[in-house]
Amino acid sequence: xxxxxxxxxxxxxxxxxxxxxxxxxxxxxxxxxxxxxxxxxxxxxxxxxxxxxxxxxxxxxxxxxxxxxxxxxxxxxxxxxxxxxxxxxxxxxxxxxxxxxxxxxxxxxxxxxxxxxxxxxxxxxxxxxxxxxxxxxxxxxxxxxxxxxxxxxxxxxxxxxxxxxxxxxxxxxxxxxxxxxxxxxxxxxxxxxxxxxxxxxxxxxxx
Amino acid sequence: xxxxxxxxxxxxxxxxxxxxxxxxxxxxxxxxxxxxxxxxxxxxxxxxxxxxxxxxxxxxxxxxxxxxxxxxxxxxxxxxxxxxxxxxxxxxxxxxxxxxxxxxxxxxxxxxxxxxxxxxxxxxxxxxxxxxxxxxxxxxxxxxxxxxxxxxxxxxxxxxxxxxxxxxxxxxxxxxxxxxxxxxxxxxxxxxxxxxxxxxxxxxxxxxx
Numbered sequence: 425x426x427x428x429x430x431x432x433x434x435x436x437x438x439x440x441x442x443x444x445x446x447x448x449x450x451x452x453x454x455x456x457x458x459x460x461x462x463x464x465x466x467x468x469x470x471x472x473x474x475x476x477x478x479x480x481x482x483x484x485x486x487x488x489x490x491x492x493x494x495x496x497x498x499x500x501x502x503x504x505x506x507x508x509x510x511x512x513x514x515x516x517x518x519x520x521x522x523x524x525x526x527x528x529x530x531x532x533x534x535x536x537x538x539x540x541x542x543x544x545x546x547x548x549x550x551x552x553x554x555x556x557x558x559x560x561x562x563x564x565x566x567x568x569x570x571x572x573x574x575x576x577x578x579x580x581x582x583x584x585x586x587x588x589x590x591x592x593x594x595x596x597x598x599x600x601x602x603x604x605x606x607x608x609x610x611x612x613x614x615x616x617x618x619x620x621x622x623x624x625x626x627x628x629x630x631x
Numbered sequence: 632x633x634x635x636x637x638x639x640x641x642x643x644x645x646x647x648x649x650x651x652x653x654x655x656x657x658x659x660x661x662x663x664x665x666x667x668x669x670x671x672x673x674x675x676x677x678x679x680x681x682x683x684x685x686x687x688x689x690x691x692x693x694x695x696x697x698x699x700x701x702x703x704x705x706x707x708x709x710x711x712x713x714x715x716x717x718x719x720x721x722x723x724x725x726x727x728x729x730x731x732x733x734x735x736x737x738x739x740x741x742x743x744x745x746x747x748x749x750x751x752x753x754x755x756x757x758x759x760x761x762x763x764x765x766x767x768x769x770x771x772x773x774x775x776x777x778x779x780x781x782x783x784x785x786x787x788x789x790x791x792x793x794x795x796x797x798x799x800x801x802x803x804x805x806x807x808x809x810x811x812x813x814x815x816x817x818x819x820x821x822x823x824x825x826x827x828x829x830x831x832x833x834x835x836x837x838x839x840x
Contacts, residue, residue, distance in 0.1 A: 521720070521722035521723060521724070522722065524722055524723070524724045524727065525721055525722040525763070527727075528721070528727055528766070528767070528770045529766055529770075531769075531770075532766070558724055559724065560724060560727075560728045616722065616758075618760050618762070618763070619721070619760070619762055619763050619766060620760055620762035620763070623762065
């Protein structure tokens, strides 16, 4: 069922946005977000070897964010739980709607004193353009988006989620305020992780 | 010679204004496959097979739909001659952007005595889990019933092509479901959408005060 769901999601938003944009062109509208999504097809569900397990200390890192400031995990130590959301690459299906979902679920993160850090192996200008298109005019993602571009995929490699083609897995790590990894979901790359699984992982932080 | 110049001037003027015409045309209307407001939903009647939905837990939703108890109900059991189904997804940015406008559409229907009770709105959360549908409801304070469609069964049954899609269904007394309206994509102007729905449903637009 899950596999089916993932594949369907790809077709759903991608295919439709293309259709809608096609219609919009009747009005002379410029090409938008949707028809820029690259159809990757069905990928090998997982193509990396995890280097961490629940209970490990999360490796710290410093990465540049789209907003400009460099972000480290350490800066949240003792203050916030951290959710790392690695997605394979900008302008690909599934990822292109996973973060828009998180963008309207801020309450869930706030409720559990968590910050979300989105990470891909793309460079900053690409991430700038991609994330800007997610929120519509004037909108903005509420969470930092980090670029693991150079040295390429270094953080993804540290966490064991760098795939052999240089993209990363679709993976979620929940790290508590003490910097300990409490939850890992290296998801089938073709599917979107259900929000309730992450909600439960955040709930479990209280245990 | 002079007339040639004038003609050239007219052509140039036309070329200058052409993009403006384009801008005006792509204003706040619904994005619809196969045409804009001038070319609304296809007039051919499409039958929709009936399908089950879980009876909502909330009393307000139950009263709105006119269903009782627990278990499932059939769409044809909704106590109204017309149902507008919004096929949406928690994850779809366009659905997020249009959500307040859809709420507006609901309010406009409920505020009009000639429409309230005749047109009901429901949302089908395509590929969404119950948790995701609830999160969408909470985020946008959606006042009408939303149902998860995790495996896209209803999406496929309705023949939707993406999200958001707005499908108007006429519930006949014989229990058949006929599609009378189709809107694909996000819209800006809920009043315009309502006017289209009223027209295609064959309801009379209220006389202006």
